[in-house]
Amino acid sequence: MAQRIVPDVVVRRLTQYYYALRNCRKRGLEIVSSQLLGEMLNVTAAQIRKDLSFFGGFGKQGIGYNVDSLLDHVQRILGLKRTWPVALVGLGNLGRALLHYQGFEKEGFKIIVLFDSDPGKVGTTIGQLEILDDKEIAQVLPAMGVRIAILALPPEKAQEVADMLIEAGVRALLNYAPVTLKVPEGIWVRQMDPLVALQSMTYYLVSLEEA
């Protein structure tokens, strides 16, 4: 089947379908309507049907979607039925908190290599993993088949390290530094800085007070 190009907003929403469907299964539902899925995701039932039509025909008119089967499809589409090796760069407080976050491995993201530029950290180990020097990225990473990296770095280092990671085969970056990374076409970045997120909401709080 020829696949149409799927807009990024639909892909992002697909992760919400994944959690909503897991929730349905937990509640013992076998069938879910586009109506109910829509309510869970805050979108219309028509939007749900349109989103899912990008990936082929699921569900039956007037009956709804089989929860297990749709969940299985969504997992396959999103590439969640496997383990993804991940590089973590930056082992400050945030990097360490991320390293110890058990959610990653439960969901198939396994941090298998650590990098930092601080000579005081390089060569030390956390759990089973030794912290390697940033400079070794080009040398070490390609053989590992790592496509995903987490950047927990100060803003002034983020672009340089991102360039090295991409050069070494990384295609998806989870960026905690408060900086807009410049990346070539075909590289995906999700911006995770909590400050940027807060600062994008205070605008509305100011408007509220002035209203």
Place this chain on the structure above:
Amino acid sequence: MAQRIVPDVVVRRLTQYYYALRNCRKRGLEIVSSQLLGEMLNVTAAQIRKDLSFFGGFGKQGIGYNVDSLLDHVQRILGLKRTWPVALVGLGNLGRALLHYQGFEKEGFKIIVLFDSDPGKVGTTIGQLEILDDKEIAQVLPAMGVRIAILALPPEKAQEVADMLIEAGVRALLNYAPVTLKVPEGIWVRQMDPLVALQSMTYYLVSLEEA
């Protein structure tokens, strides 16, 4: 001046202008062109001019923008020239890491009250702050004038706590739980779960391999 309604995507980009302009100032630039700003943000110069036109006339044709003055304007528009009191709910590993993240206070976001539902945590203190029971949100929060809350909670508790916070006056939620919160009109949510972000990128990695 009557203000047009500003699309959320422009507001989000405005936080990027803020960081780009700070970067310009750090580099000693007094004037910045829409061209250069565009390069820093990965958008066209025309997009920059259009974005800024929402907020009135900055810059001069052929000369560019005065960095200090535009930065000042952007800070005012985003509400960043003041301190915002913040509530943090959930003091697990992630909540603690966020509490110790110094970036918040440097940028004017001060965590002033902590909540958790775990009887083993309630009543203990971290730094100067005592952890209060979730159930006290309605009673304690309104008098504090808190409009912003950070949710570092398990998914099954997030909606219930979000409802309580909103009822108590919170208008902006930074949500680390992997669930889509249902909120009324006029409430702002930024989704911060790293898993959801990773899971929205693996789709593209799978497509790469199949291409």
